[in-house]
Each structure stands twice: as C-alpha cells, then as structure tokens.
Amino acid sequence: MKRLAARLFHFLVLxxxxxxxxxxxRLGLVPLLWSKWAGDFLQYLDPAPHVRxxxxxxxxxxxxxxxxxxxxxxxxxxGLTMLAVYYWIGHxxxxxxxxxxHTGLLVIAxxxxxxxxxxxxxxxxxxxxxxxxxxxxxxxxEEWGPLWGQRLLALQVSVLYLATAYxxxxxxxxxxxxxxxxxxxxxxxxxxxxxxxxxxxxxVLAVATVALELALGVGLWIxxxxxxxxxxxxxxxxxxxxxxxxxxxxxxxxxxxxxxxDPAAVHRFVDQMVGGPRTQPQADR
Amino acid sequence: xxxxxxxxALRVLVIAAVGGFMIGGPVYEQGFxxxxxxxxxxxxxxxxxxxxxxxxxxxxAADGTLTEVDRYAVxxxxxxxxxxxxxxxxxxxxxxxxxxxxxxxxxxEGTDLRLKARCATTKGxxxxxxxxxxxxxxx
Numbered sequence: 001m002k003r004l005a006a007r008l009f010h011f012l013v014l015x016x017x018x019x020x021x022x023x024x025x026r027l028g029l030v031p032l033l034w035s036k037w038a039g040d041f042l043q044y045l046d047p048a049p050h051v052r053x054x055x056x057x058x059x060x061x062x063x064x065x066x067x068x069x070x071x072x073x074x075x076x077x078x079g080l081t082m083l084a085v086y087y088w089i090g091h092x093x094x095x096x097x098x099x100x101x102h103t104g105l106l107v108i109a110x111x112x113x114x115x116x117x118x119x120x121x122x123x124x125x126x127x128x129x130x131x132x133x134x135x136x137x138x139x140x141x142e143e144w145g146p147l148w149g150q151r152l153l154a155l156q157v158s159v160l161y162l163a164t165a166y167x168x169x170x171x172x173x174x175x176x177x178x179x180x181x182x183x184x185x186x187x188x189x190x191x192x193x194x195x196x197x198x199x200x201x202x203x204v205l206a207v208a209t210v211a212l213e214l215a216l217g218v219g220l221w222i223x224x225x226x227x228x229x230x231x232x233x234x235x236x237x238x239x240x241x242x243x244x245x246x247x248x249x250x251x252x253x254x255x256x257x258x259x260x261x262d263p264a265a266v267h268r269f270v271d272q273m274v275g276g277p278r279t280q281p282q283a284d285r
Numbered sequence: 286x287x288x289x290x291x292x293x294a295l296r297v298l299v300i301a302a303v304g305g306f307m308i309g310g311p312v313y314e315q316g317f318x319x320x321x322x323x324x325x326x327x328x329x330x331x332x333x334x335x336x337x338x339x340x341x342x343x344x345x346a347a348d349g350t351l352t353e354v355d356r357y358a359v360x361x362x363x364x365x366x367x368x369x370x371x372x373x374x375x376x377x378x379x380x381x382x383x384x385x386x387x388x389x390x391x392x393x394e395g396t397d398l399r400l401k402a403r404c405a406t407t408k409g410x411x412x413x414x415x416x417x418x419x420x421x422x423x424x
Contacts, residue, residue: 013296014288091322099322101329108307108325115299146288148296156307163311163327172409178334181405185334189366189373190381192339244330 015147017263018281020270022150023068023121026075026113028255030066032248033058033078033106037085051089057081065113068123075118079111102249108156109256115149122270143267144282153259154220161217168210176202179209182244212236220260230257331407336376338404342388343416345397351416354398356384359391377404378413385420396421 041047041055061081064074086107090098097103119125121143129141172178179202184190192198216233219225234254241250258266267281288296310324343351356372357364366373375381381402389398399416 012300013293087322101327104325112303115303146296148300152300152303152307155304159307159311160327163315164329166311167315167328167331170408172407175409177405177409178330178407180410181334181337182330184339185337185374185405187366190338190340190375191364191373 012151013148015151016144016282017147018267019117019120019143019145019263020122020281021258021261021263021266022113022116022118022145022153023123024266024270025109025116025153025255025258026065026068026071026118027122028251028258029106029109029113030062032252032255033062033082033110036103036106036248048093051093054081054084054089058085068119068125071119071123071125072114072117075110075114075116079114082107082110100247102247102252105156105160105252106248109153109252112149112153112156115152116147117145117149120145140279142282143279147263150259150263153256157253157256157259158217158220161213161220165210165213165217168206168213173206174203174210176200176204176206179206186244209236220257223262226260230260233257335405335407336374338375338377338381338402338413339410340375340381340384341401341416342385342420343399343401344392345399345416345419351399354388354392356388359388375402378402381414382420389421392421 037058041051041058043052043055047055057077058081061074061078064070065078068074086098086104089095090103120129120141126141126143133139133141168174168178176199180192180198183202184192212232215225216229216236219229220233234257237246237250237253240246264281268278271278306324310321310326313319313321313324314326315328342354342356344354345351357368360372362368362372371380371384371387375384381400385398385400389396392398397419398421399418400414400420401416402414403410403412405411
C-alpha cells in the first residue's frame with residue numbers, strides 16, 4: 001500500500017517528461033477558444049466596458065499563447081481571462097451560453113494549461129531558446145518539464161466522464177427514454193416511430209453510452225486500454241458532434257486525450273511526423 | 286535535478302486545491318443536490334429535449350373504436366421538419382390541444398377527435414392525455 005501511494009505520488013507530483021503533449025494541447029486550445037468567442041468580442045459590437053476589456057485581454061493573451069510568446073505569462077493571463085469570461089460575463093452578467101458545459105471545459109482546460117510548461121515545445125519561446133543556445137555554441141534546450149499540470153488535465157477528463165456517467169444512472173436514461181426525447185426533439189418531431197425498434201435502439205445506445213463513459217473515465221489511465229478506448233472515445237465524440245448540439249465539446253475532448261498519452265511517445269511521434277532527426281526531449285544525464 | 290521540498294509542497298497544494306475543485310463540483314451538485322455557480326458540474330443534456338411530446342389524434346366512432354388520424358393529411362402539409370413547428374414538433378399539452386382544435390376545424394363537423402399524448406420530462410415519458418375528451422367540443 002505504501003509502495004502504491006509512493007508510486008501515485010511520483011506519478012502525480014514528481015513525474016517529468018516531454019513538454020510536447022502540453023504544447024499540442026496549447027496549440028489546439030486557442031483555435032477552439034477563438035471559434036467559440038472571438039466573434040463575440042469584436043470592438044464594433046459596442047460591448048459594455050468590462051466586456052471590451054475582457055475581449056481585448058482575450059485576443060492578446062490567446063494570441064501570445066498560440067504562438068508561444070512568453071508562454072508562461074500568456075497562459076496564466078489567458079487562463080484568468082477565460083475565468084473572467086465564464087464567471088463575470090457568464091454568471092454575473094447572466095449570459096447563459098457562456099456557462100454551458102462545452103464552454104466550461106474550454107475555460108478549465110485553458111486555466112490548467114497555465115500549470116504546464118507548454119512553452120518549452122513548439123513555440124517562439126523554444127525557437128528563441130534554440131537561437132540563444134546555438135549562438136553560445138551550447139546544446140539545444142530541453143523539451144522537458146514536470147507533468148503534474150498535464151495530470152490535472154487528464155484528471156479533469158476523467159472526472160467529467162465519471163460525473164456525466166453517474167448523472168445518467170437513472171431509469172429515465174437507462175431505459176432509453178431520454179435518448180428517445182433527444183432524437184425526437186432534434187429529428188423526428190412528435191412522430192414516435194412505429195414498431196418496437198426505436199425503443200430498443202435507444203435503450204441499447206443509452207446503456208452503451210454509460211458503459212463507454214465509465215470505461216473512459218477509468219480506463220484512459222491504463223496504458224494497455226488506451227489503444228482501444230481512445231479510438232472508441234474519438235468515435236463517440238465524433239458521433240456526438242454530428243448528431244447533437246455539442247459545439248466545441250467533441251474537439252476539446254479529442255484534444256485533451258493527449259494528456260493521457262505517454263509524453264515520450266508523443267515526442268517521438270512528432271519527430272516522425274516532421275520527418276526530421278529523432279530528438280531527445282531531455283539531455284543524457 | 287529533483288525539485289526542492291518547497292516546490293514539491295507547493296505542487297501538492299495546487300494539485301490538492303485544483304483537484305478538489307474539479308471533484309468537489311460534481312460531488313456537491315450531483316451527490317448532495319447542491320447548487321453553486323462557482324463549481325462545475327457535468328450533468329450534460331440532462332434537461333435537453335424535454336420540449337417534445339409523442340402525440341396521437343384519434344377519431345372516436347359511435348361504437349367506441351378509435352382510429353388514428355393523420356394530422357399531416359388532414360391539414361394537407363408534408364410530413365417533414367419543414368412543416369410548421371406547431372404541427373411537426375408539439376412541445377406540450379397546451380400545444381397538442383391547440384393543434385387538435387385546428388384539426389377539428391379541418392375535419393367534418395361532428396367529428397369526435399381525441400388526443401392521446403405523452404410528453405418528455407427529465408424523468409422519462411409522462412402521460413398527459415388519454416383520449417378521454419372530445420377536442421371538437423368547445424368547453
């Protein structure tokens with residue numbers, strides 16, 4: 001038990017690895033943030049003074065975050081800005097679309113990326129560090145850092161899956177009735193299909209949804225389960241995107257799967273994708 | 286170089302605070318039924334799709350038999366989402382009764398039209414009309 005606790009502590013608090021997965025999350029998050037909000041903060045829309053300020057902060061901080069310029073500061077700034085968007089404009093001003101689940105997830109992910117050293121890879125910060133190192137004739141700086149921020153991103157995904165599965169453990173959902181409502185509301189109108197196939201299909205889909213969400217909530221932490229669960233999860237979220245009004249939620253979940261992956265494997269994969277020489281995230285010590 | 290004790294302690298504090306916030310939201314709201322604007326919960330689509338009913342209009346014959354009436358055929362509109370929302374997607378009992386009265390006006394005088402309907406709720410289907418009353422009789 002003590003050994004298990006020590007391993008868990010190391011995994012959550014002390015573990016280090018390549019910073020490329022966090023950098024990829026950073027790069028993916030900003031386009032999602034812009035697709036959701038950039039159109040809302042245009043200055044000619046004559047927003048309220050605080051929305052104007054939050055909007056300008058949004059554009060500036062997320063631009064710096066995307067390009068990886070002063071990334072640590074930019075990430076903290078963007079995280080605080082997104083919290084202001086969610087709590088101030090969403091809750092205090094009562095702009096309801098800002099407090100949907102998909103927007104909440106984007107806000108949390110942005111705040112959490114500030115807890116990772118994502119600027120050490122795939123960033124202008126990295127490029128400048130390389131130039132400085134080359135100028136001095138020194139070794140390339142490491143793409144290496146603590147992984148606890150990345151673990152928190154993964155924890156958020158896991159908590160979300162388990163919470164949403166728990167919420168569905170009701171007779172109304174498991175019987176398929178709630179899915180019947182969803183499909184009728186969006187597609188069928190008040191025209192319940194003839195025969196028993198519709199009820200049976202909805203029940204199968206409902207049970208499968210809960211089973212998959214529970215499996216993802218736990219199984220994504222298990223390396224051996226990931227090759228099966230990640231494609232299933234991606235397919236699941238892809239289907240959700242096409243069939244239900246989930247907005248940025250599906251792509252955000254796809255992106256956050258990176259937080260579960262072995263950073264060394266992601267590092268190698270990026271090397272292979274760009275076709276350059278194989279690099280080491282950390283110098284030999 | 287391993288992190289110093291201070292750094293490790295700070296990390297533990299942040300992880301505990303952020304992790305507690307993440308887990309606390311669902312536990313408080315879903316486990317204990319609390320409501321807080323500060324916390325996040327993940328009860329997604331829990332209230333979605335409740336503005337729809339499964340409606341059947343039935344013609345009641347003198348011998349007591351009930352025959353389904355095709356509302357689209359009676360109103361001469363296509364059975365398609367492009368049809369008026371009040372006909373395609375009936376949101377509640379009041380809307381179902383209003384549609385019934387519209388059907389009465391299109392049907393021959395003296396028709397005994399009944400409504401059988403159940404509407405979506407977060408707890409499942411709820412029966413709201415059981416073909417008990419003639420919609421074509423003005424109250």
